[in-house]
Amino acid sequence: MIKQLITVFIFIQGFLLSAQQILNEKERAIVIDEILDDRFNNLLPKLMDAADLDMWVVISREYNEDPVIKTMLPATWLNARRRTILLFYRDKAKNTIEKLAVARYNVGKNIVSAWDKEKEPNQWKRLMQLISERNPKKIGLNYSTDHNIADGLVKTDYEEFMANLPKKYTSKVISAEQLAVRWIETRTEREMVIYDQLVDITHDIIAEAFSEKVITPGITTTSEVEWWMRQKVTDLGLETWFHPTIDVQRSKEELVSHLYSFSGRPEDTVILPGDLVHCDFGITYLRLNTDCQELAYVLKPEETAAPEFLVNGLKEGNKLQDFLTGNMIK
Template identity: 35%
Template sequence: MTLVVPDPTRTVPLPRREQADVRDRWLTQRLLDLLPGLMDRAGIDLWLVVGREGGEDPVLPTLLPASWLSARRLVVLVLHRSDDGVTPVAVSRYPVGQFLPGWVPGDDGAEGADDGGDGEDAQWAAVRRIVAQAAPRRIGVDVSAGCPLADGLSVAEHRRLTAALGDLAGRLVSAEDLVVGWLETRLPEEVAALDALARYTDRVLAEVLSPAVLVPGVTTAADLAWEVHERMAGRGVPPWFHPGVTVQRAGVPLLPDGGVELPAVPQDAVLEPGDLVTCDAGLSSLGLVTDLQRSAYLPRPGEDGPPAGLRRAWAAGRRAQELTAAALVPGRTGNEALAAARAAMAAEGLEADVYSHPVGVHGHGAGPVIGRWDDQRGVPGEGDRVLHPDTVFALELAVRVTVPEWGGQCLRLALEEEVVLTSAGASELGTPQRALWTVPAG
């Protein structure tokens, strides 16, 4: 299971030092190749990203060197769009990777500095000077009511920035569209890495959903969740959320929750033959994360696989995935893609909930949301965003199917794969689960 970046002979996960080299190279390429077009699309002439140690903007880690695990004191990044591309400048006490230095501590020549040129007043004076020289019409800052990932500028820093800019503060606008574009758009090399990481996620889940780990009559759902967590963390690809394991079994019907019926078997219940187990997990590496689900059946004595009703449910789920992937068309909004997917599924008699989302830097990433698990009417704001090529999505949904072998009980089968959106449509990443797994007794 190899990672194509940077060396096809290396396996996942890469050592931390090599990961840092890859991430820093990606950042240079993103600043050169992606950011100018994204700023033009958003109508932003100059982008200010402000972060303070202990209170980082969610965007800041995507712009800092990989060896910076957090901000250091006050960091102000100035990204100016000009005819030559984007000029990245850092107003920081410490050098910031490939950003040009916009301030030198101790330089008391900064206009407006009243602390000897060595403190934050001098930093803000330098920010004012750089912005004034750039003379932008629209200055983007990370303030947003609709996208949490684009709302990283704290109230205190916003006040300090406004005071420092003076009359230029009237040019401040929300950088929400720019932030979303920056976070959702992946380089080809990043897509290749996510493909390899998805394969590795599948491998870990296959190890856990196997007789070596899952022992009916002994293992609980909580045991499986912690085993996934420990394996990922121990291999240097820690999970970005605690893995979730749900169990469905005959005689334990779904329970209503927020208008949706969900599995009711408790986490501390010992798994039994005849159970359907679904594991939801995602790992992190190279500044990227994955998000996948895998399902397995525990056969009863005398069974060599899932009963026909569960196989039909699985086929329905796979078909729902195909129809949802076909609805992911560049230029559509998330809500339009949701409506198209649901209409196509209804035409084939499939009952499903779609709740897909971008994935990349963040697991529930910036970009168009395609439904919520508890609301299929469309998502105001985030669902109105347009789908763009080079975005990776977690294609997540659930189908509801009655199982004759379970006395006509309703099953809610959740599935999740990753796809990359191209100009030609959605293409699968990783190793998609083609059939319901079986975990025989050890």
Template identity: 30%
Template sequence: MRLTWAGVLAALLVRVTAVAEPESWPHLPRYYTLPSLREQADIQDAWTRERRDKIPAILKKHGVDAWLVSQREYAEETVFWSLKSARQFSARRRTTMLFLASDNDTTASSYTWVDNTPKLWDELIHILDARRPRSIAVDVDPQIAFSSGLHAGELKAILAELGEHWIKRLVSKPLVAIEYIATQPKSRAAWYRRLQSTAWAMITEAFSERVITPGVTTTADVEWWLRERIQEMNYTTWFHPDVTIIDEHAWNLSSTASMMPSAVMMGPDLEIKEETGNVVNYGDMLHVDFGVTALGMNTDTQHLGYVLHPGETEDDVPRGLVEGLRKGNRAQDIVKANMKIGLTGNEILKNVLGQMHAEGIEGRVYSHPIGDWGHSAGTLIGMTNLQDGVPILGDIPLLPSMYYSVELLVEHFVPELNATLRFPLEEDIRHVSSEGDGSAWLWAYGRQERFHLVHTPLSSASSARQGHERLGFNSRGGGDL
């Protein structure tokens, strides 16, 4: 039996259970089936215990003796979601946690109350009287979401119950919550890699002839195929997939409106209106922004695809497009090499853009932390509209043991199209401590260095053209590029 490319792809994109993998990534990624919900809860709770054990050290690092986190049901603190058990779906009654930077290993370093009576405050004050913290961090920063989760009503209750003595010791220390959320336990790395592999596998399948029929399939069709695939695998996502066709008009970043996902736009009546997307044709360069969520972790990936004309192979991808992708890879290397622990995001951005310009690379850098949240706690290295530095969030130092999303675009002139195109790319990396020099960043799974390809056999060319004409589509770009 003659195997088609689609058949080979289907055979290789198999679902497998988790096993240890080397750092290098395979040519075709794998789907990973998640464990049972019970197993997932056990895995996540072990990670949370590992993270919570580091809280005393975080408090000492930032010069506070205690950290008070308090919330009511459906009015949870932002950091609550990184502190809770996997079996908790919300806070109950009043859920209050006190963490202490204790030097005594025989004394508890944390306390939790779930109560809706004055007894909670009595016991909290009793602990404070016994432990005598000189400063108590609360999450009330006015600018940073991860450090401002204490609701106004809850703060009012705390101020009413603690008494003047302890109220005077409340302080805002934004880096406490930021560092707790940003710091990823080493034991998470293997499963984060598997999530990345699964996201890559979905993109690889989506940007193939298994999903795309040139002249028929729209970008919205591919977006919804990805949503369905996520659900089939029992994963979720933190944003709707965004699939676009890259041409000289795509990714115009001169206005905020142009940065909205193509799938939805706000009409004048403020109702969300779904678009049908653009029809995918031969010779199109495709772009996807995509992430999966599972086990309390999120991924974020932007890849590029190319729709081959009937009978073409990878060697027929226009050289200008290949060079644009390589230029994007070089920009990724520059960002990764300049991510030095302790530098602020704004310092890293300045160094990165300076090196890019020195090497003749024009583009934008807008990289961000990832992990517990898609856009997670930590410093920002640029934003799409802020290439001279990001106020406040860009002034946070880069922390160790983080996951980070290297997100950027480069501009490259493509001779075959006589146009300058933008090449958006995004890959997740993780920080690994090492001897000597101090640290290194590794790709969480890998990075795209070749286009995802949509193949069409020559035998299908005539039927594809007939379907194309019957549906009234005009091929943008015509013949050879």
């Protein structure tokens, strides 16, 4: 038997994942666009105020998308189109936010096209007209030394932007890294409700993977469990956020660093009684990602519970976890 040691979450045992829990593609698109509407109209103004940035320009080209713009596209847009330029202007005094696209068409229902190619064929010139008309105090672009998620502006577009920008605004160009990171990391109330459900699905899959339905001690390998989890996610119509990792820890073997999970780890380690089995697993759904780690102990024939030292070690680890999370600053 396999005794589970839950590191973070407590969940109800049981391995039945109803397909009705997972929305079909059309239903997902509706939810994604509703969430985007809330994020653009209610969350973004607050984030721009907190970052002290009144204009944010996001520039990206098809098939080489800025990671930020990928989170802003409507559900029916799988990529940017040609060169897509988004301009967000926040007027705090009037409590308004403009969401404009320097593109030939609207970007979903929230971002309105502000470029008539017949009147102004040059996309960059039209962008500069919009900037000059609003006369921002600061212009945020997605470049960053420290935050890769906020460094999506490519060299070519940066150079084109700066070459076309009126000189009076050159000194106003700054990194939008604080705003970009906050946009990516902040979840709305509705997203958190959905996220809890996604976490439940993630833990249900782990529970099944850490059961005798999947693991036969002495036979099943870590690699087989990884691929079972990957296939399970695909069968549910979801995606893995990263390839699952399963590894084992044994009292008679030297404990190695976490890098062992990515490099140098035997792919076909047979899972044996007495093993402490660890997983690192995450799935993607409705543009949300989970990243969960759990432990399971494989009982020896004479055992009915995990060894006391493991149970106590888990308790101490959870105390440290609670201390850290309790002192995090939002």
